[in-house]
Amino acid sequence: xxxxxxxxxxxxxxxxxxxxxxxxxxxxxxxxxxxxxxxxxxxxxxxxxxxxxxxxxxxxxxxxxxxxxxxxxxxxxxxxxxxxxxxxxxxxxxxxxxxxxxxxxxxxxxxxxxxxxxxxxxxxxxxxxxxxxxxxxxxxxxxxxxxxxxxxxxxxxxxxx
Numbered sequence: 001x002x003x004x005x006x007x008x009x010x011x012x013x014x015x016x017x018x019x020x021x022x023x024x025x026x027x028x029x030x031x032x033x034x035x036x037x038x039x040x041x042x043x044x045x046x047x048x049x050x051x052x053x054x055x056x057x058x059x060x061x062x063x064x065x066x067x068x069x070x071x072x073x074x075x076x077x078x079x080x081x082x083x084x085x086x087x088x089x090x091x092x093x094x095x096x097x098x099x100x101x102x103x104x105x106x107x108x109x110x111x112x113x114x115x116x117x118x119x120x121x122x123x124x125x126x127x128x129x130x131x132x133x134x135x136x137x138x139x140x141x142x143x144x145x146x147x148x149x150x151x152x153x154x155x156x157x158x159x160x161x
Contacts, residue, residue, distance in 0.1 A: 001156075002079050002082065003076075003079035003080065003082075003083060004157040005075075005150065005153045005156075005157045006072070006075035006076045006078070006079040006081060006153075007078075007079075007152040008153035008156055008157055009071075009072055009075055009084065009146070009150050009153040010072035010073070010075065010076050010109075010151060012152070012153060012158060013060075013068040013069060013071070013072040013149070014069075014072070016060075016068065016138045016139050016142070017057050017060045017061050017067075017068065017069050017139060017161075018057075018061070019135060020053050020056065020057035020060075020132070020135040020136065020139065021054065021057040021061065022132065022136065023053065023132060024050050024053055024054045024130075026041065027047070027050055027124065027128065028043060028046075028047075028050060028121060028122060029147060031055050037105065037106065037109040037113070038109075038115070038116065039119075040054075040109035040110045040113070041109055041110075041113040041114060041115040041119075042110075042113065042114055042115040042119060043109075043110035043118070043122075044109070044111045045108055045121075046119055046120070046121050046122050047121065047122035047123075047124065049124065049129065049132055049133070050122060050124070050132065050134065051110045051111065052136065053111075053132045053136050054110055055107055055110070055111070055141050056136045057139065058103045058106050058107055058116070058137070058142065059103070060105075060139045060143070061099070061103060062096065062099055062100045062103045063096050063100075064100075065085060065143065066140060066143045066144050067139050067142075067143040067148065068139050068140075068142035068143040068149075069139070069143070069145055071142070071143045071146045073092075073096065075146075075150070076092075077089050077092060077093070081119065094098060103118065116124070
């Protein structure tokens with residue numbers, strides 16, 4: 001049951017992580033869909049909030065503490081280890097390391113690279129600002145205090161059994 005609850009926790013945690021990253025893509029991409037790293041260059045100056053949201057979302061997807069993504073990966077890996085799936089956990093951890101390389105490229109573009117041409121600031125509406133802040137808070141608070149969400153996941157698994 002712990003493994004199932006860990007998987008449900010991670011599935012629930014995945015929602016704010018991906019939502020946050022896609023929110024940034026929609027707001028930064030010139031056409032609202034396709035985003036290149038060139039468009040991310042200098043994002044920390046164009047919109048510090050979106051840059052921070054991208055950083056938190058991407059780090060959470062990569063499993064960096066203290067995010068909900070770290071907690072989710074930890075719970076899943078721990079449950080797999082308890083069942084003796086050591087090779088599977090090793091493969092998953094290698095996958096995390098490879099993924100981190102690509103995630104770091106996105107963060108590097110937003111915080112280190114300078115745009116080839118001056119790009120205008122990105123202004124967010126009040127609802128978009130609130131939504132962005134809420135998503136970042138959910139990702140961080142869910143990583144620091146995951147108890148409620150894990151209990152929800154455990155209850156869901158017990159109900160479905």
